[in-house]
Amino acid sequence: MKNVLVVSALPQETEYIEEYLKDKNDWIKQKDGDFVNMIKDIHLYVKVLGVGKVNAAFQTADAIRDTNPDLIVNVGVAGGLADDLKRGSVAIGTDYVQVDMKTLLPENSPVIDATPEHILDGILEVAKANNISYRAGRIATGDFVLYERKKRRAIKREFNPIAFDMETAAVAQVATAKKIDFVGIRSFSDMANKKTIGLLSKKDKVNESEKKLREVVFKIPAKLIIDYLETNK
Numbered sequence: 310m311k312n313v314l315v316v317s318a319l320p321q322e323t324e325y326i327e328e329y330l331k332d333k334n335d336w337i338k339q340k341d342g343d344f345v346n347m348i349k350d351i352h353l354y355v356k357v358l359g360v361g362k363v364n365a366a367f368q369t370a371d372a373i374r375d376t377n378p379d380l381i382v383n384v385g386v387a388g389g390l391a392d393d394l395k396r397g398s399v400a401i402g403t404d405y406v407q408v409d410m411k412t413l414l415p416e417n418s419p420v421i422d423a424t425p426e427h428i429l430d431g432i433l434e435v436a437k438a439n440n441i442s443y444r445a446g447r448i449a450t451g452d453f454v455l456y457e458r459k460k461r462r463a464i465k466r467e468f469n470p471i472a473f474d475m476e477t478a479a480v481a482q483v484a485t486a487k488k489i490d491f492v493g494i495r496s497f498s499d500m501a502n503k504k505t506i507g508l509l510s511k512k513d514k515v516n517e518s519e520k521k522l523r524e525v526v527f528k529i530p531a532k533l534i535i536d537y538l539e540t541n542k
Contacts, residue, residue: 310345314354314378315534316369318476322385323355325531335539351538354378358476362407362452365476369483380428381484383493384530387474388455388501390465391444395497396505397522399443399529400472401432402493405481408464408473409451421478422485424492431541432492435533446471448493450478455501473501494530498523 317323326344330336335348342355354376358368369381387400404423412418429445436443449470455461464473477493484491499505508519515523 310350310352311380312352312354312376312378313380313382313538314356314372314376315382315384315531316356316358316365316372316480317383317385318358318360318365318474319385320357321527323357323531325528326353326355326535329528329532329535346538349539352376353538358480361475362450362479365479366483369480370487373483373487373489378489380490380492381480382534383477383480383491383495384534385474385476385495386498386526387448387472387477387495388499388506389471389497390449390461390473390501391446391471392500394442394444396500397442397526397529398497399436399441399533400448400493400495400497401429401436401443401445402448402477402481402495403429403445404447405478405491405493406447406449406468406470407451407478407482408449408468409453419478419482420485421481422491425490428490428492432494432533432537435537435540439533439536441529441533444471448477448495449473450475454506456503456506458502461501472497494533496526496529498526 337345344353356372447470455473481491499509
């Protein structure tokens with residue numbers, strides 16, 4: 310049986326998984342965050358890590374010990390850096406970088422493997438079939454909220470990422486150290502700028518289209534990985 314560990318920083322980023330699986334006869338819930346599909350021979354574990362690289366790293370290490378996964382998937386939201394896309398689009402990670410990890414010697418830099426091509430190809434195929442607005446590319450990670458124009462521009466120039474978040478590369482680094490396949494899937498909740506983060510932070514007088522978008526950005530990555538698991542061996 311293939312063990313798959315799906316992780317997120319926030320509960321909202323993975324809670325849709327249980328809702329989505331509830332009406333699927335092939336999936337059996339064993340307990341919270343623990344599902345089995347006997348037809349596809351998959352044991353699915355879901356874990357919330359907390360925000361930031363430290364939480365992501367040590368909680369992922371604990372989850373690996375507990376679940377012995379063959380694949381780790383980090384789902385959730387991110388700031389979009391692909392300026393031709395919009396909020397609600399999805400970044401499917403090809404490779405991962407920590408933008409705030411600076412070392413004097415190159416050999417001390419983090420070693421982070423890229424997502425294996427067969428996994429990436431399968432997820433892209435599902436994204437296309439579901440008419441999801443997506444881009445495959447590098448996901449950048451740092452322990453800060455990215456909204457400043459100057460810093461955004463500098464990160465894009467140096468690292469050429471399509472998205473920025475606070476956990477993915479840390480999870481990917483642990484997966485690499487443990488020799489486990491990894492992929493990050495993040496939807497754009499904002500575009501890593503003051504305007505869209507301000508809009509996202511607004512609590513009062515939120516219009517219906519904004520409410521719907523906020524719901525969708527949490528659901529799409531979770532749904533995408535389940536659809537991938539169901540359609541790929």
